[in-house]
Amino acid sequence: xxxxxxxxxxxxxxxxxxxxxxxxxxxxxxxxxxxxxxxxxxxxxxxxxxxxxxxxxxxxxxxxxxxxxxxxxxxxxxxxxxxxxxxxxxxxxxxxxxxxxxxxxxxxxxxxxxxxxxxxxxxxxxxxxxxxxxxxxxxxxxxxxxxxxxxxxxxxxxxxxxxxxxxxxxxxxxxxxxxxxxxxxxxxxxxxxxxxxxxxxxxxxxxxxxxxxxxxxxxxxxxxxxxxxxxxxxxxxxxxxxxxxxxxxxxxxxxxxxxxxxxxxxxxxxxxxxxxxxxxxxxxxxxxxxxxxxxxxxxxxxxxxxxxxxxxxxxxxxxxxxxxxxxxxxxxxxxxxxxxxxxxxxxxxxxxxxxxxxxxxxxxxxxxxxxxxxxxxxxxxxxxxxxxxxxxxxxxxxxxxxxxxxxxxxxxxxxxxxxxxxxxxxxxxxxxxxxxxxxxxxxxxxxxxxxxxxxxxxxxxxxxxxxxxxxxxxxxxxxxxxxxxxxxxxxxxxxxxxxxxxxxxxxxxxxxxxxxxxxxxxxxxxxxxxxxxxxxxxxxxxxxxxxxxxxxxxxxxxxxxxxxxxxxxxxxxxxxxxxxxxxxxxxxxxxxxxxxxxxxxxxxxxxxxxxxxxxxxxxxxxxxxxxxxxxxxxxxxxxxxxxxxxxxxxxxxxxxxxxxxxxxxxxxxxxxxxxxxxxx
Numbered sequence: 001x002x003x004x005x006x007x008x009x010x011x012x013x014x015x016x017x018x019x020x021x022x023x024x025x026x027x028x029x030x031x032x033x034x035x036x037x038x039x040x041x042x043x044x045x046x047x048x049x050x051x052x053x054x055x056x057x058x059x060x061x062x063x064x065x066x067x068x069x070x071x072x073x074x075x076x077x078x079x080x081x082x083x084x085x086x087x088x089x090x091x092x093x094x095x096x097x098x099x100x101x102x103x104x105x106x107x108x109x110x111x112x113x114x115x116x117x118x119x120x121x122x123x124x125x126x127x128x129x130x131x132x133x134x135x136x137x138x139x140x141x142x143x144x145x146x147x148x149x150x151x152x153x154x155x156x157x158x159x160x161x162x163x164x165x166x167x168x169x170x171x172x173x174x175x176x177x178x179x180x181x182x183x184x185x186x187x188x189x190x191x192x193x194x195x196x197x198x199x200x201x202x203x204x205x206x207x208x209x210x211x212x213x214x215x216x217x218x219x220x221x222x223x224x225x226x227x228x229x230x231x232x233x234x235x236x237x238x239x240x241x242x243x244x245x246x247x248x249x250x251x252x253x254x255x256x257x258x259x260x261x262x263x264x265x266x267x268x269x270x271x272x273x274x275x276x277x278x279x280x281x282x283x284x285x286x287x288x289x290x291x292x293x294x295x296x297x298x299x300x301x302x303x304x305x306x307x308x309x310x311x312x313x314x315x316x317x318x319x320x321x322x323x324x325x326x327x328x329x330x331x332x333x334x335x336x337x338x339x340x341x342x343x344x345x346x347x348x349x350x351x352x353x354x355x356x357x358x359x360x361x362x363x364x365x366x367x368x369x370x371x372x373x374x375x376x377x378x379x380x381x382x383x384x385x386x387x388x389x390x391x392x393x394x395x396x397x398x399x400x401x402x403x404x405x406x407x408x409x410x411x412x413x414x415x416x417x418x419x420x421x422x423x424x425x426x427x428x429x430x431x432x433x434x435x436x437x438x439x440x441x442x443x444x445x446x447x448x449x450x451x452x453x454x455x456x457x458x459x460x461x462x463x464x465x466x467x468x469x470x471x472x473x474x475x476x477x478x479x480x481x482x483x484x485x486x487x488x489x490x491x492x493x494x495x496x497x498x499x500x501x502x503x504x505x506x507x508x509x510x511x512x513x514x515x516x517x518x519x520x521x522x523x524x525x526x527x528x529x530x531x532x533x534x535x536x537x538x539x540x541x542x543x544x545x546x547x548x549x550x551x552x553x554x555x556x557x558x559x560x561x562x563x564x565x566x567x568x569x570x571x572x573x574x575x576x577x578x579x580x581x582x583x584x585x586x587x588x589x590x591x592x593x594x595x596x597x598x599x600x601x602x603x604x605x606x607x608x609x610x611x612x613x614x615x616x617x618x619x620x621x622x623x624x625x626x627x628x629x630x631x632x633x634x635x636x637x638x639x640x641x642x643x644x645x646x647x648x649x650x651x652x653x654x655x656x657x658x659x660x661x662x663x664x665x666x667x668x669x670x671x672x673x674x675x676x677x678x679x680x
Contacts (some may be wrong), residue, residue, distance in 0.1 A: 002359045008309035016305060020318040024301055027212040032271075034215075039133050039208055040274040042356040045363055046070065046132050059374040065363040066356050072130045073355060076473050077127050077480070082120045086125045086529075087481055088489045093523040102506035102515050107492050109506075110201040114118065117202060125205040130341055130480065136353035137340045138484075139228060140491050142499045143202035144243045146194050153189040161186050169194040202494055203488075206230075206338065209271040217350045220340045220487065223313070227301035228338060235292035249319065249326045258295050282567040296321050301622070302336045335494055341484020343476040366434075388413045404648065447460045448518045477527065486526040493524045564597045 021662020048062040077492070081087055086108070090100035113118040129136035150173070156164070164170050174190040206228060213226035220226065230616045232251065300319040304313040307330070315331035387393050391413030417587060500517045507513075548570050555561045571587050 008306075008311075009527075010309040011305060011307045012330075013325070016307065016316070016318065016328050016641075017320075019299055020303060020316075020320065020325065020328070021323070023214065023303055024212070024299055024320065025226060027214050027225060027227065028229070030476055031212045031407065032217045036209065036260060036271045041134055042066070042134075042272055043275050045360050051364070051367065055618055058377070059371040061367065061371050061374055063363045063366040063370065065366060068244075068357045070128065070355060073131060073476075074124070074128055077477055078120070078124055080477055081127075081481070081485065082123050089529050090489060090493060091519055091525040091527070092493075093525065095313070095522060098508045098513060099515060099519050100512055101508045101518060102504075103493060103496065104489070105506040105508065105517075106496070106504055107201060111203055117204070119367060122205055126341065126444060129205070129208055130343055130352075130484075131355040134344075134357065135340050135342045135351045136208060136484075136555055137162060137206040137211045137338050138203055139206050139338050139487065140203050141337055142202070142495050143198045143200055144196070144499075145198045145239060146196045146243065148192045151191055151193050152192065154187070156186045156189050158186075161189070161467060164189075164191060201492055203492075207272070207275075209275065211338065213342075213350055217352065218348060220338060221334075221336055223304050225301060225303040226336070226338070227299055229297065229299050232296050232298045233292060234294045234296055237296065237326075237369075238292070239297070249321075249419050250323075251324065251326055255296065256324055258297055258322050282439045297323075302331065302423070333494065333498075335491065337491065339484050339488040339491060341480045343480060345479055346485070385414055400626070448633070481528045486528065488505045490524050490526045493520065493526075497524075498523055532551055541574055544570060549576075566593060579586050 037432050045066045046065065049109065050062065054060045086104050088104075090104050091097065092099050094105070097659045108119060111117055111122065126138050128135050145431045153160075153164075161172075161175070164172060172189065173192055174188065176187045178187060179185070187413050210228055210230045211226070212229055214224040217224040217226055225356075234255075237249055237252055241252065299318075301320065303316055303318065305316045306312065307314050307316060315334045317329055317331045318325060319327040343355055344353035387395070387409075391410050393409040393414055394407055397407045495518055500520065501515050503514050505512055505514050551562050551566075556644060568587070641652045
């Protein structure tokens with residue numbers, strides 16, 4: 001077994017400074033020589049600047065196809081990511097899903113809570129730079145700024161003074177101690193309190209000329225060097241130093257003067273000048289060279305060095321100001337604060353491909369053809385003249401004449417020559433280039449509703465044409481989400497994990513929730529919640545809709561043909577055909593689905609049993625009511641019979657009484673008759 005290699009001595013401050021400076025210079029030269037020129041050319045086409053081959057007296061028309069294409073595509077991308085629900089979802093391993101949603105809400109609030117930063121503006125600049133430059137960057141950081149405030153407390157007890165002295169953000173500056181009834185009392189207590197002015201996530205869009213990287217780099221988070229070069233003030237560095245406790249940077253008071261020329265890092269100035277369209281002045285003598293407003297070239301460089309000599313490379317961050325290293329540290333988290341995105345990926349390369357690359361060639365061709373057509377039109381109206389040498393011709397009057405002027409000349413000494421008119425096929429060539437531009441950018445006049453002469457007049461046909469035309473834009477949006485935006489939100493969460501010290505509240509699903517700092521610790525997962533709506537997927541979705549409708553009809557005639565599992569498979573396939581990979585965002589998983597089905601079946605059975613019981617009770621009640629009705633009717637009929645019998649008895653008694661009365665009358669009449677007869 002071979003002996004272990006002897007450990008080498010670690011790198012000193014000077015060793016790290018030399019190694020980092022060499023990498024920074026190499027990266028700056030690579031970007032300047034191989035990347036900056038091509039980017040400047042695309043921005044020149046975007047702004048419609050001259051091609052450089054213009055001639056005096058001829059047309060200098062410039063087409064603006066690159067600008068038109070970028071501005072046509074940009075609204076779709078910004079609307080997709082800057083409005084509605086976030087297209088990126090956050091999950092913290094081991095925590096419920098609402099924690100990630102609350103954290104996403106906090107990120108959006110922090111990036112849009114004041115006038116200093118706006119998530120909409122950030123995405124607009126980021127996307128637009130990427131569409132033109134091929135790759136664009138943003139930088140995430142934690143903004144911490146405070147001020148020291150003098151405060152007088154008056155009279156305090158011993159326990160309160162102990163609390164003040166134990167607080168690291170309070171410095172007592174004066175007090176008077178006197179004897180009180182219950183012990184010593186502090187009077188006229190004065191202190192300096194650290195008042196936090198800003199303690200939140202911050203983000204800024206990086207101009208493309210401020211990012212440098214090694215030619216070996218393939219992605220933002222790989223092991224090869226990359227960094228941010230920018231011009232700041234000495235005040236900016238001192239504020240960072242103060243927010244970190246006063247010992248973050250080293251040697252800020254004796255920085256070398258800012259280089260004015262001859263440095264690779266100043267090469268970005270020429271690209272900046274080209275972008276701004278200004279003549280950049282390298283002479284900085286008019287600017288303040290000392291004091292807080294002194295200008296400093298700051299480089300934040302991420303690389304890997306064997307700092308401890310164990311043969312293993314460590315992730316390192318180096319800060320360099322005006323060519324002098326002012327700090328280095330081990331990057332324990334492997335965290336690179338920059339995020340980059342491209343609309344079109346170029347495999348195995350750090351830079352992608354810009355939308356502008358698809359249009360620049362078309363714009364140049366259209367520009368040259370239209371220039372020739374305008375020159376021809378001008379010649380058709382003005383022509384040019386042939387003059388016999390030595391003849392008498394008033395050339396000035398000939399060239400500067402207006403209608404009605406007199407030009408003195410020998411009639412046979414001059415001759416007007418008019419070129420042939422351009423052929424109408426040239427206009428068809430321009431239309432061909434316009435069509436090629438639309439096909440390359442994926443955003444046609446059909447998408448904009450401007451094709452009045454379209455052969456397809458049906459709503460569904462136009463929808464299919466627009467969907468097909470949107471494929472390139474949607475693919476670019478998905479690429480930008482998978483590359484830059486996922487990395488952006490993942491690093492934002494990492495900053496919250498590192499700097500959040502207090503709970504925060506957020507509104508999730510209509511409820512107020514409180515997130516503790518311990519709840520956001522853990523592995524961060526980000527995923528894209530969007531799809532590429534290709535026409536093939538739309539056709540497949542329509543087929544699934546028709547199939548589901550047909551199966552439902554058949555299942556009504558022959559129950560049992562499709563069950564819960566088949567319905568679940570159809571639903572997941574339908575969502576996937578629409579381009580969404582995370583089907584669980586819209587449909588529960590199979591176990592939950594089956595459990596819900598069983599729960600609903602049990603509830604349905606219970607409902608049926610309850611309905612049957614209710615029906616039985618209702619039937620029994622109705623029968624009881626019917627029986628009571630019968631009994632009541634019987635009672636009524638029995639009462640009626642009794643009343644009739646009683647009436648018959650009364651009638652009979654009356655009849656008997658009447659007969660008896662009649663008999664008494666007859667007896668009386670007979671007695672009276674007998675009495676009258678005896679008297680006679």
